[in-house]
Amino acid sequence: MKHIVDKAAPYVHEAAEKLRESCVLSILEGPRRVKLINVDSNRLLRPDSGGMVEGNAIRYATSRVHLAHMDESERRAWVSRAGWPGALWDGIASESSLEAACAQIREQGFAEATNADEDLVGLAWAVFQHGKVAAAFGIFLPESRFREPQRSELVLAGSALARKITQALG
Numbered sequence: 001m002k003h004i005v006d007k008a009a010p011y012v013h014e015a016a017e018k019l020r021e022s023c024v025l026s027i028l029e030g031p032r033r034v035k036l037i038n039v040d041s042n043r044l045l046r047p048d049s050g051g052m053v054e055g056n057a058i059r060y061a062t063s064r065v066h067l068a069h070m071d072e073s074e075r076r077a078w079v080s081r082a083g084w085p086g087a088l089w090d091g092i093a094s095e096s097s098l099e100a101a102c103a104q105i106r107e108q109g110f111a112e113a114t115n116a117d118e119d120l121v122g123l124a125w126a127v128f129q130h131g132k133v134a135a136a137f138g139i140f141l142p143e144s145r146f147r148e149p150q151r152s153e154l155v156l157a158g159s160a161l162a163r164k165i166t167q168a169l170g
Contacts (some may be wrong), residue, residue: 001027008165008169030068123158
C-alpha cells in the first residue's frame, strides 16, 4: 500500500487544490472502506471527511467502483460478508440488479453516489495496477454544488486523474 500512496499522493493533492473539492484514494478491506489518502476541500462548505476506516462501504462511490470490478465470485463473497446494498444503493437486493449496476459503472467508467440525507455526492474511478483495481479515486462534494457545467468538468478531471495515477503505478 505504501507504494500506491507514495505514487498517488501528489496527484490526489493536486486534484483537490485544482478542483477545490475533497478527494480520496481508498481501498476495500472486507466490507469496510479504508482511505489511503484523504484531502479536504479548502472551501468553507465541504463534506465532513470522517475517519480513515468506515463501515457501510457501499454508500460510497469509491466502494462501488471496487465492487463493479470484482469478478462474480468475489462479488458474491463480498455480499455474503457485507449484505445486500438495499436502501444504500438504489434498493439493490438481488444478484441480477447488483450485476446490472456494476455493469453500468464499468460501461460509463465511473460511479456516482448521492446521499441526500447528508447533502453529499461522490464520484469515483478505478485506479489499476498490473491490470487489476488497486484503489479507487474519488471526488466528493456537497450536492448543492453538483450542477452543470461543474458535473461534466469533474467527470472529465476525475477520469484523467485516475489514468495518471494508473500510469504512475506502472
